[in-house]
Amino acid sequence: MKSPVHRCRDVDHGRGQTGTVAVSECLQAEQRIPVSKDVITSSSTSGLWFIRDTCGIVCAVITWLLVFYAEFVVVFVMLLPSKNLIYSVVNGTVFNSLAFLALASHLRAMCTDPGAVPKGNATKEYIESLQLKPGQVVYKCPKCCSIKPDRAHHCSVCRRCIRKMDHHCPWVNNCVGENNQKYFVLFTMYIALVSLHSLVMVVFHFLYCFEDDWTKCSSFSPPATVILLILLCFEGLLFLIFTSVMFGTQVHSICTDETGIERLKGETGKWGKMPCWEAMQEAFGGPLAFSWCSPFTGLSCRKDSEGHAAVMQGEIIEEDVITIPLS
Template sequence: MKKSPAHRCRDIERQAGYLQPEHCAPPPTRPSSDAMWFIRDCCGIACGVITWCLVFYAEFVVLFVMLLPAKNLLYSLINGALFSTLAFLALASHARAMCTDPGAVPKGNATKEFIESLQLKPGQVVYKCPKCCSIKPDRAHHCSVCKRCIKKMDHHCPWVNNCVGEKNQKFFVLFTMYIALISLHALVMVAFHFIFCFESDWTKCSTFSPPATVILLIFLCFEGLLFLIFTSVMFGTQVHSICTDETGIEQLKKEERRWVKRTKWMNMRVVFGHPFSIAWLSPFATPDHGKADYYQYVV
C-alpha cells in the first residue's frame, strides 16, 4: 500500500530502533533561560535593520518636521510623548520577538537512551524530525530558516528574523499592534499638518524648505499607510489564530485537531499570561506558560 505524503514526511514509530537513534549525536545540554536567541539569516537581519530605520525615520519626521515647528506647545508635547512612547514599545516588542526562543525543540535528542527514557506505553508514538534529528512534540514543525523544530510554530517572519511560536507570539502580536498604532497616529498628524500648511505660509510650518517638507511628509504618509494595512491584517490574523488555538501552518495544512479545545479567553491567557493585567501590553513582561514538561514529546 502506497504511503501518503504525510507519512513520507514524518518518521513515526513506537520502536526506538526504527527511528535510527544511532545517527544522532547526544543531545546538547539544555540552554539557560537567560541565553539570547538570534538567527543568523542575512535576509532576516536586513529586514530587521530596515524596520528599525523606518521607525526612526518616522520619529524624525514627526518630531522635527511636524511637532517642533508647531505653534501649539501642548499639541506638540502630547503628540510627541504619545508617538515616542508607542514607537519605543514597538521597537521593544520587535527586539523581544527577535531575540526570544520561539519554542525550539532540542537538537539531536533522538537517541536510544532518550527514547527509552520516555517509557512509551502500548499505542503511544513519537515523532522524529530527520532534518534536526530530534524527537518533537505534537504541533511542532520544522523551520528551514531557523533549522530547528518549533513548538506551535505559526510562521517564520523575516521582519523579526525569527519564527513566531509558542514562547514569542505575544511579542509579535504587540509588535504588529504598536506599529499599526504609530502608523495611524502618523497619518492623522500628517493630515493635520497638510491642512495647517495649506492655510498658512509653508515657510512657517516647517524648519525645512517647502519641497523638502512635502517630500518627507509624502514618504511618511506612504510608509504609514503601507504598514498600517500590513500590520493591521497581521494583528487580526494572529488574534484569530490565538482565539481558535490553531496556528497558521495548521490552518494551511488543515491538520486534524488532536488537542484539547479551550475557550477563546483561556487561549488568550495562555499566550499573554494569566491573570489579565496591564502586563499583557508590556513587551518587558514575559508570559507564564505554566510548568509543562520540557520534554513532552509523547502523543
C-alpha cells in the same frame, strides 16, 4: 487484518525483543501520550536567542530604520516647528511612547526563543531513558534529529523544530511560536497605532501649512517638507494595512487555538482546543491586566491538562517514527 501498531516496517531487527527501540515507518492510530515536558520540550538553548539569517537581519534593520525615519519627520518636520506647545508635547509623548513600545516588542520577538525543541536528542540511549511502554510511539524529526512533541514543526530557517510554530517572519528575524507570539502581536499592534497616529498628524500638518505660510510651518524648504510628508504618509498607510491584517490574523489564531501552519496543513481536530479566553490568557501570560500590553513581562508555557507536553501519534509525513514494539 493487523492492528495499526503491527502495520510497521522495521529498520533494525529488534522487533521481537521486548523493551528494545526500533525506528519504523508506519501509520499509527491517533493518540496523545503524555511524556515529561522536561525531557522532550524544554529548550536546550541558553543565553541570547538570535537567528543568523541574512534576509531576516536586513528586514529587521529596515524595520528599525523606517521607525527612525518616522521619528525624524514627526519630531523635526511637524512638532518642533509648531507654535502650539501643548500640541507638540502631547503628540510627541504619545508618538515616542508607541514607537518605543513597538521597538521593544520587536526586540523581544526577535531575541526570545520561540519554543525550540532540544536538538539532536533522538538517540537510542535517550529514547530508552524515557521508559516508554510497549506500543507507544514518538516522532523524530529527520532534519534536526529531535524528538518532536505535539504541534511542533520544523523551520528550515531556524533549523530547529519549534513548538506551536505559526510561521517564520523575516521582519522579526525569528519564528513566531509558543514563547514569543505575545511579543509579535504587540509589535504588530504598536506599529499599527504608530502608523495611524503619524497619518493623522500628517493630515493636520498639511491643513496647517495650507492655511499658513509654508516657509513658517517647517524648518525645511517647502519642496523638502512635502516630499518628507508624502513619504511618511505612504509608509504609514502601507504599514497600517499590513500590521492591522497581521494583528487580526494572530488574534484569530490565538482565539481558535490553531496556528497558521496547522490551518495550512489541515491538521485541525488532532488536539483538544482551548476556549478563546483561556487561549488568550495563556498566550499573554495570565488574566487580563495591563501586563498584556507590556513587552517586558513574561508568559506561561503551554501545557496539557496533565501538566505535561504531549507527544502525538498520527499520520506521518516526512518524519521518522520511534516505536516500542509490542511483545
